[in-house]
Amino acid sequence: MSLKHSLLVLLADRPATGYELSQKYKEAIGFFWKASHQQIYKQLKDLADQGWVTFEEELQAGKPDKKKYQITSKGLAGLRAWLSSEIKPSKTNDALLVMLYGGKHVDDAVLLREVKRHQLLHQKNLQKLEAIESLYLSLDSTQKNSYRLPYLTLKRGLSSERAWLEWSDEVVEVLMAGSL
């Protein structure tokens, strides 16, 4: 149930609308926490009902009104409590590995095609992360220091994508040998 807490983390930085928050889940925090806009809007409503956030409505003509959410002291206390609690290890459910594990029921060429498709996705993702890293590295040391914790999460992304790609090269080798 950390969608809640990831929203609080973002709101602790600055007030934002649901839309702005949902954008953050397409980069930054989205590299390790995925959420759809439907989920986000619902969770914000629940947080407001709990009194962990409040919002002000900005009226707009022709469009739905904007709701600018901000964290309350109760919300910040809740966030701090969670940050000091035991985090349960994230569970892995990796369908591509299920496919490989049961792969003997289809041709290696079929598996190979799918692994290569995923390789492209991971390569793209790695490039995005590398672009963000070079931005970070160009900051002065005061700014670098203020982003040192988010930078650790970026490093996690870089490390895990690189490890995935190295592994997949090996997989491709094995599958190519099999489909001769």
Next chain:
Amino acid sequence: MSLKHSLLVLLADRPATGYELSQKYKEAIGFFWKASHQQIYKQLKDLADQGWVTFEEELQAGKPDKKKYQITSKGLAGLRAWLSSEIKPSKTNDALLVMLYGGKHVDDAVLLREVKRHQLLHQKNLQKLEAIESLYLSLDSTQKNSYRLPYLTLKRGLSSERAWLEWSDEVVEVLMAGSL
């Protein structure tokens, strides 16, 4: 919805009871696909309703009756179709990274304690995987060849745990510097 397909993969190997299957999710396939026994029993029922598996009941006194499930030709066809389809990349939801990302709201020492706790879990997991690998490596080449695809999934586990641990060493360094 790959719990279904992971069950079919296991049943394609040999018939099994729900209990036996749920054991497999504590090792082997469980390293990349987690499922509780409640989920498994329910899914097996659904698969039987669909005609993808059948079962024979073994009556037992004092205990619930055993149901030995086996895959049908319809089930095998369904499995093959899935193995040839596009697998959607697994989504990552990593609460520990959310914690680090928002870590400036608590002391570094608190973060450090939690990261170290997770390190132990990952180390244990790596050891388990290494033990399985040494078993695999002691097989003769015919057997090695028949397990070559499952071995690739094992390698994924090894690679990802090692990458995680390397990253976490860096995290510990940064957090120790911060909590001086």
Next chain:
DNA sequence: TTGTCCATGTAAGTGGTTACATGATTCA
């Protein structure tokens, strides 16, 4: 003129977790 961005949601359905239930056997 098609598509993407802005901006918010509802509703139905699926998948997963947590709590609870039963009861014999075996091991420390």
Next chain:
DNA sequence: TGAATCATGTAACCACTTACATGGACAA
């Protein structure tokens, strides 16, 4: 004597996905 293993589930709840809805602005 208490915990773990065997063996199967139900029920309530929570999280997440997919489909649908609205409608103006602006760019290719």
